[in-house]
Amino acid sequence: MTIHTPGNRRTRLLAGVTGVALLLGACGGGSTTGDGKDAAEGYDPSARVTITWWTGQTTDAEVQAEQLAAEYSKAHPNVTIKTSAGASTTDDLLTKLSAGFTGGSYPDISYAYGSWAGELATSGKTQDLAKFVADPSFGWQEIPEAARNTATYEGKVIGVPALVDNLxxxxxxxxxxxxxxxxxxxxxxxxxxxxxxxxxxxxxxxxxxxxxxxxxxxxxxxxxxxxxxxxxxxxxxxxxxxxxxxxxxxxxxxxxxxxxxxxxxxxxxxxxxxxxxxxxxxxxxxxxxxxxxxxxxxxxxxxxxxxxxxxxxxxxxxSGPDLWVLFDHGDANRAGASRDFIKWLTSKEVDAKWNLAIGNLPLRSSEQGTPEFAAYVKEYPGGQKFFDNLANAKQGRPTLAxxxxxxxxxxxxxxxxxxxxxxxxxxxxxxxxxxxxxxx
The missing domain is CATH 3.40.190.10 (Periplasmic binding protein-like II)
Structure with missing residues (x-):
């Protein structure tokens, strides 16, 4: 969903971050799930469920989010996905999430800058997806290591990369x-x-x-x-x-x-x-x-x-990967449906259709052989160089509060x-x- 624009792509939240960080740390006792239980334990894939998705994007991108949500719901008619930007700008999402943790009004899925991962991980509100992404069907190893590391805090995986990049x-x-x-x-x-x-x-x-x-x-x-x-x-x-x-x-x-x-x-x-x-x-x-x-x-x-x-x-x-962070509401069906949707959204087939189409690098190495990738490198000179340069992203920024x-x-x-x-x-x-x- 991210349409990068020069100037705001890497401008991080500056005002009020210290206060937000302290508030996030106070919300949840410093662990991803309070009791260590898998948030999706007991998930019934056929249950009727509504999940909320904060895309953190502009109006134009929000239209695309709605289209993707509708496409998923058409194939999964028991799942309703409510989309919204979540905040007036992506930079404001961390503040909005913090307030939502306090008031109990946070989403099931939210876009997040990778540099926020440590703050969100210590909120006590995130799911731990470690076992979920370890399933061979997810293809976790197809995503660049620096991006996987950004999503991981003290062995717990709090989300799935939404995009990958590098300098x-x-x-x-x-x-x-x-x-x-x-x-x-x-x-x-x-x-x-x-x-x-x-x-x-x-x-x-x-x-x-x-x-x-x-x-x-x-x-x-x-x-x-x-x-x-x-x-x-x-x-x-x-x-x-x-x-x-x-x-x-x-x-x-x-x-x-x-x-x-x-x-x-x-x-x-x-x-x-x-x-x-x-x-x-x-x-x-x-x-x-x-x-x-x-x-x-x-x-x-x-x-x-x-x-x-x-x-x-x-x-x-x-690499400055951004994330889809998944949150726990104490409802196994919401947690499970959120996971299934993000697995679909970040799959080789779906990611190649929308992420490459708007100028982002593919999330997965397996997308290099797709027609969409061939079209991407033809349309964007330098795209192949940036894709190859992912191999030089050998370390990640620390994921910690x-x-x-x-x-x-x-x-x-x-x-x-x-x-x-x-x-x-x-x-x-x-x-x-x-x-x-x-x-x-």
């Missing part, structure tokens, strides 16, 4: 040609990236070599993670911040040098400007995801895609450094100190 390097071929710079390759190092960005930068034409978000949001934070991993670093050591290691400092130092010393990096205060500026020919390269391809295609931009520049031959990327708060602290640190207001080591140390309490 790669998208570049404007005309700007490279104009500057006489060779196109990026999959073997590029960070030094290659920095050198090309410097050559592409042309202040007289208002052209920057690259770009970075300094809004302090998750869009700021998650772009650092691949660099940290490539240099052998970790986000956490257990539940203790570890991103302020030598690996993290050296990664941030490279970005600082590009932004402050070379002035080859456009700094976006909003998350919403750098992709449109890239599309309009003012930025040579952006680290972005497959959600950008629809706009680039419509703009007629001559672009191409390469793997992220790497360190010592390591080209790891980061406190990630959102830690992300804001890291995002603030990065923003200060790239704007010349702090040094990498002191900024990351401060972020680690601020985050320690939230991760305990």
């Amino acid at each position: 790669a390097l998208i570049y404007n071929k005309k700007l490279f040609d104009d500057a006489g710079v060779a196109y990026p390759t999959d073997q590029w190092s960070w030094e290659d990236y920095r050198a090309a960005a410097k050559k592409l930068t042309n202040p007289a034409r208002n052209v920057y070599g690259s770009a970075y978000s300094v809004s302090g949001s998750e869009d700021t934070t998650w772009h650092l993670w691949p660099m940290l991993w490539q240099r052998g670093g970790k986000i956490l050591d257990g539940k203790k911040p570890a991103f302020n290691s030598d690996a993290g400092v050296s990664a941030l130092e490279l970005l600082r040098a590009m932004a402050v010393d070379d002035k080859s990096m456009y700094l976006d205060q909003t998350d919403e400007k750098y992709l449109p500026l890239f599309k309009d020919g003012h930025i040579g390269m952006v680290m972005s995801g497959p959600w950008a391809l629809l706009d680039l295609k419509e703009a007629g931009l001559d672009y191409s895609v390469a793997q992220l520049p790497g360190y010592n031959g390591d080209h790891q990327t980061v 406190g990630y959102e708060e830690m992300s804001r602290n890291v995002g603030d640190a990065i923003s200060k450094v790239l704007q010349g207001a702090a040094k990498p080591k002191e900024a990351l140390d401060e972020a680690a100190k601020k985050s320690a309490g939230a991760l305990e």
